[in-house]
Amino acid sequence: MANGVLTDKRSSLIDPDIEKKIDDLMAKMTIEEKVGQMNQYTSTWDVTGPMPDEGDTKDRYQKVAEGKVGSMLNILGAQATYEAQKIAVENSRLGIPLIFGYDVIHGYKTMFPIPIADASSWDMEVVKKGCAIAAKEASAAGVHWTFAPMMDIARDARWGRIMEGAGEDPFLGARVAEARVQGFQGYSLCDLDTIAATAKHFSGYGFVIAGLDYNTTELNQNTLFNTVLPPFKAAVEAGVATVMNAFNDYNGIPVTGNEFLQRDILKKDWNFDGFIVSDWNTIGEMPIHQYAKDLKDAAFKAAKAGTDMDMESRGYEYHLGDLVRSGKIEESVVNDAVRRILRVKFLLGLFDDPYKYCSEEREKANINTEEHKVISRDAAKRSIVLLKNETSLLPLSKNIPSLAVIGSLADDKDTPLGSWRGQALENSAVSLLEGIRSAVGSSSDVRFEKGYNLASGKREFTQELKFEGIDDTSGFDAATEAASKSNVVVVALGEECFQSGEGRSQTSINLKGKQLELLKKLHSVNPNIVVVLMNGRPVAEPWLYENIPSILETWHLGSEAGNAIADVLFGDYNPSGKLPVSIPRNLGQVPIYYNHNQTGRPFGYPNDADMVFWSHYTDSDKTPQYYFGHGLSYTSFKYSDLCIESPTMNMSDTINVSVRVKNTGALAGEEVIQFYINDKYSSTIRPVKELKGFQKVHFEVGEEKLITFTIDWQTLAFYGSDQEFKAEPGEFDIMIGGNSQDLLKTELELLDS
Secondary structure, three states: OEOOEOOOOOOOOOOHHHHHHHHHHHOOOOHHHHHHHOEEEEOOOOOOOOOOOOHHHHHHHHHHHOOOOOEEEOOOOHHHHHHHHHHHHHHOOOOOOOEEEEOOOOOOOOOOOOHHHHHOOOOHHHHHHHHHHHHHHHHHOOOOEEOOOEOOOOOOOOOHHHHHOOOOOHHHHHHHHHHHHHHHHOOOOOOOOOOEOEEEEEOOHHHEHHHOOOOOEOOOHHHHHHHHOHHHHHHHHOOOOEEEEOOOEEOOEEHHHOHHHHHHHHHHHOOOOOEEEOOOOOOOOOOOOOOOOOHHHHHHHHHHHOOOEEEOOOHHHHHHHHHHHOOOOOHHHHHHHHHHHHHHHHHOOOOOOOOOOOOHHHHHHHOOOHHHHHHHHHHHHHOOEEEEEOOOOOOOOOOOOEEEEEOHHHHOOOHHHOOOOOOOOOOOOOOHHHHHHHHOOOOOEEEEEOOOOOOEOOOOOOOOOEOOOOOOOOOHHHHHHHHHOOOEEEEEEEOOHHHOOOOOOOOOOOOOOOHHHHHHHHHHHOOOEEEEEEOOOOOOOHHHHHHOOEEEEOOOOOOOHHHHHHHHHOOOOOOOOOOOOOEOOOHHHOOOOOOOEOOOOOOOOOOOOOOOOOOOOOOOOOOOOEOOOOOEOOOOEEEEEEEEOOOEEOOOOOEEEEEEEEEOOOOOEEEEEEEEEEEOOOOOOOEOOEEEEEEEEEEOOOOEEEEEEEEOHHHHOEEOOOOOEEOOOEEEEEEEEOOOOOEEEEEEEEOOO
16 A cells, blocks of 8 residues: 555456447337336335235336336345345346345444544555445345445534545545445455445535535535545546435536536546436435426436436436437437446346345355454454543553443443444444453452433434433432542543434534533542543534543444443553544534635734734634544654655656654554645645645554655646646645644655656
C-alpha cells in the first residue's frame, strides 16, 4: 500500500464473451421484458409460504413469473431466495434470474464497527476484511448485492447518516471506498463468497442543508469535483458493480433525473460499465420535488438521465413501455440500461446457476461463526480512538482493586450493534460491562450502576425514539457512591444506536438527558474517570473533553464491542485509531472540517490585536475540540528530519519526501503517519490543508523508521473551474505528522515543464 492507496485495482466489467451472450438474449426480449429488468420490488411476502390470494403482493409475484421484474430486495435466507428465484427462472418466458439486494452496511449477522468507526482505524486491510466477512455471510443467505458502501463526504454532525460514511476527507474517503468495494466484491463477482457492491449516494447527499435528511443541497462545482466525487471515482476504478443515486438535488435538479451527473460524468467521463439504481422511490419523489409533472414525467426524466433500475416507484413499470412506443424515449436508452443490468447478473454467475447462492447447508456453516467474531473484535479494537489520556490513567491494571462501571450504555447489549445492523439479533452484542468483567482478575471488585436513562422504544425504521425517563436522576446517588469507593470509574456515555442513521437528523449533538450532570457529580467524588463514548456522530460536549483525564471514542463497534473496548482499557491492545471527522466544540460551529478554504481575513491584523473585523466567533474559539486525524497512543512518537529530494520538480517528475518516526515510549504501538499539502496560490481557492497520503506502521519500543511518500503531478492536482483535473505551476507546503495540525513542513515548487 503506497500513500495509503490499495494497489489491486479491478479491471473493466466488460467481458467480450458475456457481451455476446447479452446480445443474443436481448434480441429475444420484448420491450415489456426489457422494462421488467429495470424494475425492482421489495418483498412483502414470506415466499416460503403459499402465495397470497389477493392484493399487491400477488400482483408482484405474478409480474416476476411474467419476467417483468429484474430485482427484489429484502428477501433473505437460502430457502426464501430459492423459492423466489424459482418463480422467475422456471415460469418466465426467458428464465432470466433475479438479483437479490439487501442493505449489508457493516455486517450481515456478525456486526462490525459502524462505517465511521472502521474508517477511524485508517487500516484499509481491516476495512476490506470486514466487508469480505459481511459478503460471505450475506451470500450464504442468498443475497447477491448490497446497497453499500455509502461514500458521501459529510461535514455536519447533525446529519444522522454521518455514521454510515468515512467522514469529512475526500482522500481518506476514497481509500475507504475502494477498500470496501474490494472487500464486498473480492477478485471476481462469480466467486461464491462475494456480492456486488453499490457506491452510494451519487451524489452530494452528505451536503444536505442544515444536516436535515432528504433535504435539498447548496453545493458548488468546486466542492462537487474536489470533495464529493473523488470517493465515487475511486469506487468506479475499483470495479464497483452498481451505483445508487440519492434523494437530494444538485444545481436544482434531483440527482435521479440529473443527466450531467449520471450520463456525462459517471457513464461517459468515468466509463462506468455497471448500472445505476435509484434510491427508494426517488423517481416517485421527483413530482414532490416539483421537478416532474407526474410519475410518467418522472419516469421519462429518470430514464433519460441514466437511472437504469427503479427501486419501488413503479414508474418504469407503468410508463416506460408507453414512452418508448410513443417515441418519447428511444429504445436505445432502455437497451443500454438492460445491458448493464444483465451484465452484472452474468458476472455474478446467475445465468450459469441461478440457485448457486441458495444452499441451506452453506448458510448454516457460514453465518455468525466464531472465526467471524474474532475478526470483528480485531476490527473493533483497531477502530477505537484515544482522544485524551492526560494523567496516563490508561491502560488500567487487570488486577485493579476496585472499579466502578457507570452508565446505562455500559450494560447495553443492543446499542453497540449500531444503526443499519442487517440481520443481527437484538441484544446480541458483548456489552462493555461483560467485556470488563471478562478481562479483570478474580481479585478485582467491579461495581455497576446504571446512573442515567436513555431512549426507550427503539426501532430502526417504523418508530421514532421515545425519550421518556431520560431526565430521571434516581440512580445518581448509587452511582456516585460506587464511584467514591472505587479506584477508577469507567463511565459509558453517548447515544442510543438509533439516534443516528437514516432519518435521524438532530438539532442538538450534545449528550442527551442527564448524562453530563451525572458525570459532573461522579467527577466531584472521584476525578480518576475514564469516559467511553459510544455514538454514531461527533458529540459536542466541552466540559467533558476539558475536565475528564482519559477519553476513548469507541463509536458503535458491533458484535464484539465490549471485548474490544476491554482490550484497549486494559492494554491488551495499544489504541491506534485516528479521527476521520473533526469534533466540534459546540453546535454553532457546524459544519466544521479541517480542509476548509482560506478566507481573506483568517486572523486579526498584526498591529491591531483587538480589531474585531476578522473571521472569528465572539463567543467561542473557531477551532474544533479535536481535529481530523487526531488520536493518541499509550506510547509516544517523535517526528524528525523531514526531507524532500528536491525543492523543485517538473510536471513529468516523481520525487520522494521522507520523515523519521521513532517510538519514544515504553510500549510497542502503531502510528498513522499523515501526509498533507497546501497549494499556496492557484486558479481557484484551495484548502488550507489536503490529505494526500497516510501509512499505518507498527513500531517496537525504541524503533525508528524512515517513512517515505511519493509526489507526482497528480498529488498536486485538482479540478479547476473548467472541470479539468490538472496541476498548476506554483509553490506548495509539504507537511507530515501524526494528525492534521502537528506537522513538520517543507516547501516544493512545481515548474511549468
